[in-house]
Amino acid sequence: MNESSLLTSLAGVRLHIFHPDSQSMRAFCASLTQLGCHAQHSWPPVADLPADRQLLLVAIENHHEAVLTRLFSALQHHHTPTIALANCHDARLFPLLLKLKPTAIAERELNPFALIVQMIGTWQSAQQQVQLRHELQARQQRTARNERLAQAKGVLMQNFGLDEAGAYRLMRTEAMNTRSSLEFTAERMINQLEKL
Secondary structure (H helix, E strand, O other): HHHHHHHHHHOOOOOEEEEOOOHHHHHHHHHHHHHHOOEEEEOOOOOOOOOOOOOOEEEOOOOHHHHHHHHHHHHHHHHOEEEEEOOOOOHHHHHHHHHOOOOEEEEEEOOOOHHHHHHHHHHHHHHHHHHHHHHHHHHHHHHHHHHHHHHHHHHHHHOOOOOOOHHHHHHHHHHHHOOOOOHHHHHHHHHHHHOO
């Protein structure tokens, strides 16, 4: 990927930044807007997940631990990628960072270039995880469907003395006659034969 395509990967991303207000933070938000991000900024952090945000940057401070714990728990539940902005020289933050389990950690002192690179990597990784979750769900549904069809064929073979091809033909014929899916027909046949 070239530099421009990497930068365009952030276009349209709805981003929220919990960070103390400063001139450098306002300039960073303006830069993100120029890249096409829909950036919002606020401080202090709140426990509620910001509405329809796709990526969060959160400044980490020990005295906000209770709020941050609730926020990060909600973020993990919704699979929202989060970059923790922490003073990496403050060892007291490490236990809190381990507890919060952010997607990524970056230095709290703003380095716009490094932070944008971190955002791109975190965002692309999160998108790949979403795709993998969808693929896994589809695979699990196919497996469950195939298991149900195999179960229906087994029941038909046992009850009617059919071979596997004959059981499949019977289900397919029944599905065509009732104008229903093969999966629905298999489910219906299993239920009917189990009642006998």
